[in-house]
Amino acid sequence: MPRIACPNCGARYDVAAGVIGPAGKNVRCARCGTVWLARPEPAETEAPVTQWPEPPPPKVREMEDEPPPRLRMRPAPPPPMSAQDIDEPPPPPSRARRGTGAAVAWVLTLLVLAGAGYGAATYPQTVIEAWPASARLYALLGMAP
Numbered sequence: 553m554p555r556i557a558c559p560n561c562g563a564r565y566d567v568a569a570g571v572i573g574p575a576g577k578n579v580r581c582a583r584c585g586t587v588w589l590a591r592p593e594p595a596e597t598e599a600p601v602t603q604w605p606e607p608p609p610p611k612v613r614e615m616e617d618e619p620p621p622r623l624r625m626r627p628a629p630p631p632p633m634s635a636q637d638i639d640e641p642p643p644p645p646s647r648a649r650r651g652t653g654a655a656v657a658w659v660l661t662l663l664v665l666a667g668a669g670y671g672a673a674t675y676p677q678t679v680i681e682a683w684p685a686s687a688r689l690y691a692l693l694g695m696a697p
Contacts, residue, residue, distance in 0.1 A: 560586040 554572060557564045558581040567590075571577070576591040672679050677697045680687045690696045 556590040558584060558586055559588055560584050 554567050554569060555564055556567055556572065556579065561581060561584040563581055563583040565582075572579075572590055574591075576589045578587060579590045580587045673695070676690050676695055680690065680697070687696070
C-alpha cells in the first residue's frame with residue numbers, strides 16, 4: 553500500500569494502490585489543510601525472512617553398543633488381609649448431623665414467609681399505605697379494603 557506524507561506537517565497517510573498514479577495527484581492534508589501534489593513514496597521494504605538452518609539428522613543408536621534401559625519397578629502390592637483385619641465399614645453420617653443447618657434455614661424462611669402472608673392478609677390497609685402499588689394486587693385477589 554503506497555504511503556504519502558504532508559510536506560507542511562509531516563502527517564503520513566496510507567493510500568490504496570492505484571489512487572495516485574505515477575504523475576501524482578493533488579491532495580489535502582486532514583491535519584493542517586495544506587494542498588500539495590502527492591506522489592506515492594516507495595513502500596517500506598519488509599525485512600527478509602530468516603531461513604533457519606536445517607536440524608542435524610537424528611542419531612541412530614546401535615543396539616549392541618548400549619545396555620538395555622532399566623525397567624521401572626512397580627511397588628509391591630499390599631499384603632493380603634486376614635479375617636481379623638477386616639472390620640465393618642464405618643456407619644454413614646447421620647442425617648440429623650449432616651443437614652441440621654439447612655433444615656433450620658428452611659424452617660426460618662417458611663416462618664418469615666408465613667408471617668409476611670399473615671400480615672398482608674390481616675392488615676391490607678397498612679400494606680397499601682406503605683406500598684400503594686399493592687392496591688391492584690388486593691383488588692385482583694378480591695381482598696380490597
